[in-house]
Amino acid sequence: MPVRVCRLEDVKDESMMLVRVDGREYVVGKHNGRVFACDAHCPHRYAYLHRGHFNDNNIVCPLHGFEFDIDTGRLVKIKPWHNGNDWPEQDPEWYRSGDLRVYRVEVGEDGYIYMHV
Numbered sequence: 078m079p080v081r082v083c084r085l086e087d088v089k090d091e092s093m094m095l096v097r098v099d100g101r102e103y104v105v106g107k108h109n110g111r112v113f114a115c116d117a118h119c120p121h122r123y124a125y126l127h128r129g130h131f132n133d134n135n136i137v138c139p140l141h142g143f144e145f146d147i148d149t150g151r152l153v154k155i156k157p158w159h160n161g162n163d164w165p166e167q168d169p170e171w172y173r174s175g176d177l178r179v180y181r182v183e184v185g186e187d188g189y190i191y192m193h194v
């Protein structure tokens with residue numbers, strides 16, 4: 078069932094914002110004129126994604142630079158880290174991340190964005 082999350086006019090193009098629905102946090106954004114919604118936190122190390130930026134069709138996590146496709150949620154790029162062999166980032170387990178959960182959105186005739194959660 079779709080849930081009303083914010084007004085379309087509140088989401089500027091090429092931006093993301095944090096919204097809360099029933100105690101959970103999500104990101105609603107607009108990129109290339111299209112509205113999207115996803116979980117608020119990066120599945121890698123749980124940084125807030127609305128503080129990130131876009132690279133092509135991807136959200137780039139502000140913490141470690143992992144990139145997730147905004148249409149599918151799929152992890153598509155991991156920023157390489159070259160800090161020496163003794164850094165924890167060199168452990169393959171450190172790079173483990175799931176995909177980002179994305180949600181179907183609709184813009185209603187009333188000017189509000191509705192998200193299917």
